[in-house]
Amino acid sequence: MKKLILSFLSLAALLFLLPTLTHAAADSKIRLYLNETKLEPAVAPYLAGNSTMVPARVISEALGALVDWNNAAHKMTVVVDEKKIEVFENSTLGYVNGKQVTLPAAPVVKAGTTMLPVRFIAEQFDFKVQWDASAQAVYLMTPDAVAAVAGHNELWSINVASDSVTIQAAEGMKANVFSLSGPDRIVIDIPNAVAIGSLPRLGEGDAAVVTLASANPSITKIRYSLFDPETSTLRIVLDTNGKVPYEIVSPTGASKLVLSLKKPASGKFKVVIDAGHGGYDSGAVSVTGKYEKTFNLSVSKKVKALLDKEPKIDAYMTRSNDTFVPLDDRAAFANNLGADVFVAIHGNNFSSTSNGTQTYYYNSYSKAFADTMHKYLVAATGFRDDKVRKEDFRVIRKTNMPGVLLEIGYLSNKKEEALMFTSSFQDKVAAAIVKGIKAYLGL
Incomplete structure (x- = not known):
């Protein structure tokens, strides 16, 4: 429990020292970690003038301290180990073990919660705090955690963006970066390193491997392990979709290693649009007797036409007319093409009362793509948000790149079907x- 209180106090100190971070934390833009655990404080700190305020009672109760609030005197008393702290609402005077002290800001009561200035609290405890701008994260370490990794370079985060990969450590890194094939991957060896911060610690045994999801279409997944125990070398592997050119753009020996991922030689992304069903496979039959395959192809063609206007995208269709293409062939087409993303377009079918828009994915590297697509799709259809779901659909299971299957709406629902076969609705969805x-x- 004491480690938890130290983490909150560490955050308090950090927010006091870095006011610009306080604003971000109040907006929930900064992630907080205690050792290897992400923190989810129930009451967020906030900025009051030049001081950051934190909920005293939450902190004290997390420590297991004795807490007393005297309503008549507007006084809070907190006893932590051998330390007794007394503070008063709307007063900058307080006491620590009977000795009068001046608080940088007066405690206030908000919604029944006493808020204290962080500087006052932070001065009472020992802690270590690190700020990682690339990951927008605060890493808090208890004294025990600091001792456990002493002598090693602390690796805080691996942040993947659309055009770069950033690895942040506490100290300068002498990283060895190279590419391998069969399968294609980028390898980064960092000697004398230990995973901490937002990175899950490695399990017992030298062969332990941690795998992380990637939100970049060029990188299918990220994994790291203790490659050489004798030199404490941490190996990070970026599994890629084909050969991905990169360039190290950070200074040699810096604490931040930045790999710039270069665009394909053509300078364009490859997008595959899959119109579901086709030919003898009509798909669902709508409430008025229309075929799903017709809807799918119509929307797909509209998407293709719009993508053809994008200078940085080459768009392809698994079928452009009323023909049947086996599911495995659709996935193979995208894989052989080396596509960056795969989008299958469908209409749903169940009962007359079923309604809503769904987005499906299967592989973990497709989740971020599914979340992004669903947000735009739901806004366009105006139908009920029927969530992003994981399902073992063959066409998206077999694609090597991020792939989604979009269920635009229900053809069995009279209201949704009536809209789905209008040109204006399809234009909006496309x-x-x-x-x-x-x-x-x-882009």
């Missing part, structure tokens, strides 16, 4: 699909 693709690709 535009949203293109926006989602561009947003995910960082």
Whole structure:
């Protein structure tokens, strides 16, 4: 429990020392970590003038301290180990073990919660705090955690963007970066390093491997392990979709290693649009007797037409007319092409009361793509948000790149079906699909 209180106090000190971070924390833009654990404080700190305020009772109760609030005197008393702290609402005077002290800001009561200035609290405890700008994260370490990694370079985070990979450490890194094939991957060896901060610690045994999801279409996943125990070398592997050119753009020996991921030689992303069903496979039959395959192809063609106007995208279709293409062939087409993303377009079917828009993914590296696409799609359809879901659909399971299957709406629902076969609705949906693709690709 004491480690938890130290983490909150560490945050308090950091927010006091870095006011610009306080604003971000108040907006929930900064992630907080205690050792290897992400913190989810129930009451967020906030900025009051030049001081950052934190909930005293939450902190004290997390420590297991004795807390007493005297309503008549507007006084809070907190006893922590051998330390007795007394503070008063709306007063900058307080006491620590009977000795009068001046607080940088007066405690206030908000919604029944007493808020204290962080500088006052931070001065009472020992802690270590690190700020990682690339990951927008605060890493808090208890004294025990500091001792456990003493003598090693602390690796805080691996941050993947649309055009770069950033590895942040506490100290300068002498990293060895190289590419391997069969399968294609980028390897980064960092000697005398230990995973901490936002990175899960390695399990027992030298062969332990931690795998992380990637939100970049060029990188299918990230994994790291203790490659050489004798030199404490941490190996980070970026599994890629084909050969991905890169360039180290950070200074040699810096604490931040930045790899710039170069665009394909053509300078364009490859996008595959899959119109579901086709030919003898009509798909669902709508409430008025229309075929799903017709809807799928119509929307897909509109998406393709819009993508063809994008200078940084080459768009392809698994079928451009009323023909049947086996599911494995659709996935193979995208894989052989070396596509960056795969989008399958469908209409849903169940009962007359079923309604809503769904987005499906299967592989972990497709989740970020699914979340992005769903946001734009739901806004365009105006239908009920029927969530992003994981499902073992063959066409998206077999794609090597991020892939999603979009269920635009229910053809079995009279209201949704009536809209889905109108040109204006399809234009709106097609535009949203293109926006989602561009947003995910960082265009």
